[in-house]
Amino acid sequence: MKEKLYTIPVNEAFAADCECPICLMKKTLEDNAIEFTMGPSYMEDDVRAETDKIGFCTHHVKKLYENQNRLGLALMLKTHMDKTIEDIEKLTKQGIKIASPSLFRKKTEDSLLKSYIDSLKNSCYICNKIENTFNRYIVTVFSLYTSDKDFVDTYKNSKGFCTTHYGLLYEEAPKYLKGDKLEEFINTLNRLYLANMKRVRDDLDWFTDKFDYRYVNEPWKNSKDALPRSMIKVNSIIE
Incomplete structure (x- = not known):
């Protein structure tokens, strides 16, 4: 089946009109995921089974709290806590081996309890x-770059990317582009990133200058x- x-x-x-279209795509996905999770879906068995099991990361539990559906969040956290308590009770009854530190002993395997807690710290439904x-959005960027001239023009005239997503596109490009197409994409990517980082840096520089009494009557330009x-x-x- 075609992806x-x-x-x-x-x-x-x-x-x-944004400073990083990849950030914008991810933010839209996040907003949609928050709305989905805090909508009627939180009462569905398959959704609750998943949130009970893996919970939410620190960033996203704050976002869920800001959604204002306090009852929905309370219900999800309560049953997640029920599941966590149940799992940890089972693990602690198994007898956890605690390895004492020593320069002369090899590092022992993590206990089941530590592995369980680590999995919770690194998991999030959102x-x-x-x-x-x-x-799939990232794959689509490269697909459009090879098949849609209008997209290529839009890409070349964009305001660049944040550092993280500049790095992501740079790393992923060789997987989907080859030869001249790859070289063109990377050269444009580098130009877009650096030129627009400098543009915003210069705006920020003027923003700080505006706090100096010598520039109080000068225009803000693009720095507000x-x-x-x-x-x-x-x-x-x-x-």
């Missing part, structure tokens, strides 16, 4: 829901929103 390509959301993100579709735009470029934070 699904997501041309509409990818085209829309690249056509938007992250899982986002990841698969996000990966330089700080949030810089946060996108540097930390992939988009509101």
Whole structure:
């Protein structure tokens, strides 16, 4: 079965006036996942079985709390806690071997309890829901680059990417592009990233200058929103 390509959301993100279309795509996925999780779906057995098992990461449990469906979140956290308590009670009854540290002993295998807790720390229902579709979005970027001239033009005229997603595209490109097409994509990617990082850096520089009394009567130019735009470029934070 042919894998699904997501041309509409990818085209829309690249056509938007934003500092990183990849951030925008991921933020849209996150918003949709939050709405889905806090909607009627939280009462569905298959959804609750999954949230009971893996829970939510710190970032996304805060996002769920901000959604204002406090009852829905309380119900999901309560049954997740029930599952966690049940699992840990079973593990502690098995007798956990605790290895004492020693320079003369090889590192022992982690206990089942530690492995269980580590799995909880590194699992999140929202992250899982986002990841698969996000990966398909990235594949779609390269598919459109090879098949859609309008997309190529939009890509070349975009405002670049945050550092994280610049790195992601740079790393993934050789998997989907070859020869001249790959070289063209990477050269444009480098140009877009550096030129637009410098543009936002310069806006941020003027933003800081505006706090100096010598520039108080000077125009803001493009610097009024330089700080949030810089946060996108540097930390992939988009509101």
